[in-house]
Amino acid sequence: MNVSSLNYKSSAAEDTLNVVSKSQDIVQQITKSCEEIVVGNTTLMKELLDNVEKVAHSHAPTVLLQGESGTGKNSIARIIHQKSQRASHPFMEINCASLPETLIESELFGHERGAFTDAKQMKKGLFEMAEGGTLFLDEIAEMTLATQAKLLQAIEGKIFRRVGGTENLKTNVRLITATSVDLKKAVQEKKFREDLYYRLQLITLLVPPLRERIEDIPLLVNYFIHKFNESYKKQISGIRREAEDLMRRYNWPGNVRELKNVIERIAILENQTLIEPAHLPEEIVMSEYESTAPFSIPSGGVTIEEMERCYIREALRKSRGNQCQAARLLGMTRHTLRYRMEKFGMVSENFESHSN
Ligand SMILES: Nc1ncnc2c1ncn2[C@@H]1O[C@H](COP(=O)(O)OP(=O)(O)OP(=O)(O)O)[C@@H](O)[C@H]1O
Numbered sequence: 001m002n003v004s005s006l007n008y009k010s011s012a013a014e015d016t017l018n019v020v021s022k023s024q025d026i027v028q029q030i031t032k033s034c035e036e037i038v039v040g041n042t043t044l045m046k047e048l049l050d051n052v053e054k055v056a057h058s059h060a061p062t063v064l065l066q067g068e069s070g071t072g073k074n075s076i077a078r079i080i081h082q083k084s085q086r087a088s089h090p091f092m093e094i095n096c097a098s099l100p101e102t103l104i105e106s107e108l109f110g111h112e113r114g115a116f117t118d119a120k121q122m123k124k125g126l127f128e129m130a131e132g133g134t135l136f137l138d139e140i141a142e143m144t145l146a147t148q149a150k151l152l153q154a155i156e157g158k159i160f161r162r163v164g165g166t167e168n169l170k171t172n173v174r175l176i177t178a179t180s181v182d183l184k185k186a187v188q189e190k191k192f193r194e195d196l197y198y199r200l201q202l203i204t205l206l207v208p209p210l211r212e213r214i215e216d217i218p219l220l221v222n223y224f225i226h227k228f229n230e231s232y233k234k235q236i237s238g239i240r241r242e243a244e245d246l247m248r249r250y251n252w253p254g255n256v257r258e259l260k261n262v263i264e265r266i267a268i269l270e271n272q273t274l275i276e277p278a279h280l281p282e283e284i285v286m287s288e289y290e291s292t293a294p295f296s297i298p299s300g301g302v303t304i305e306e307m308e309r310c311y312i313r314e315a316l317r318k319s320r321g322n323q324c325q326a327a328r329l330l331g332m333t334r335h336t337l338r339y340r341m342e343k344f345g346m347v348s349e350n351f352e353s354h355s356n
């Protein structure tokens with residue numbers, strides 16, 4: 001495992017900021033290979049990167065990468081190739097969702113001259129072009145059942161035919177596939193061939209969503225600051241603690257890609273040296289409000305007294321008028337609750353028949 005630490009610049013007001021230099025203390029687990037870098041220091045990521053390393057050096061013929069969009073599946077596929085003995089041979093990739101069925105077959109297996117109207121020349125497919133190396137099939141769940149059958153044949157027999165061809169061609173590629181959907185479920189729904197599924201899932205690596213490894217956020221933020229400082233000739237030195245807290249509380253549906261875009265946008269648009277909450281997109285700032293506020297303020301406003309009255313009434317309803325229980329729910333003594341009920345004229349109200 002290539003474990004190294006990045007050297008970042010320090011900043012003056014370290015106590016209020018998550019300055020980039022603070023990451024020097026953390027043992028940073030970074031799998032680096034040529035252009036691809038995958039950053040992560042959480043147990044989940046360490047385990048994943050360990051397995052990536054093992055799989056890369058093994059002779060495993062197929063690897064399945066399963067994870068939500070933007071979690072780093074493409075990056076990991078490239079790393080597996082670059083760290084393998086196949087690294088001096090080509091790495092070819094195709095997104096199965098991007099082409100119609102007829103084209104995808106000719107892309108994968110090539111075609112003979114005259115195989116179809118536009119086939120003016122013989123064309124090699126990705127299986128041939130990746131010979132000795134790695135073929136990465138992204139969004140494999142989108143492949144039609146007919147193409148799945150041909151793929152299975154190529155994996156099992158290590159031979160294939162170009163579209164319109166009669167010659168059996170030998171193949172020696174490692175097949176890495178990726179999907180953001182549950183392939184097992186697709187098998188149950190008869191959208192994916194079971195036999196192919198069992199071939200592909202021999203080694204399955206689960207790439208965790210960012211919200212399950214929020215401890216990686218500071219490391220990723222620092223890494224992208226460093227990266228985009230270089231790209232855009234900026235001098236961002238760190239992120240203010242409040243901004244980092246907002247990032248930690250956000251759900252990150254777009255995963256690392258979304259976080260990367262946030263930092264890149266800031267690097268392009270802002271000229272300050274620190275990332276502030278105000279620089280963050282609305283959805284990140286608003287998510288804090290949505291996730292922490294158990295109520296919403298009406299547009300016409302509300303007084304604290306009205307809110308208090310509301311909460312007392314709700315606590316009494318929940319506890320069917322039992323004042324001791326209601327006081328406990330509100331974190332006050334029964335005496336205080338009684339005093340407030342009198343103040344708001346609630347003593348004669350009947351809460352016994354209400355409950356949730
Ligand atoms: N752990 C990481 N460290 C650094 N960069 C990362 C990491 N994970 C993802 N990235 C970056 O985030 C972007 C999205 O990653 P990638 O394209 O590999 O995701 P994906 O899982 O293949 O997404 P999709 O399912 O949408 O194809 C890329 O620019 C990649 O370099």
Ligand SMILES: [Mg+2]
Binds near residue numbers: 073178
């Ligand atoms: Mg991808």
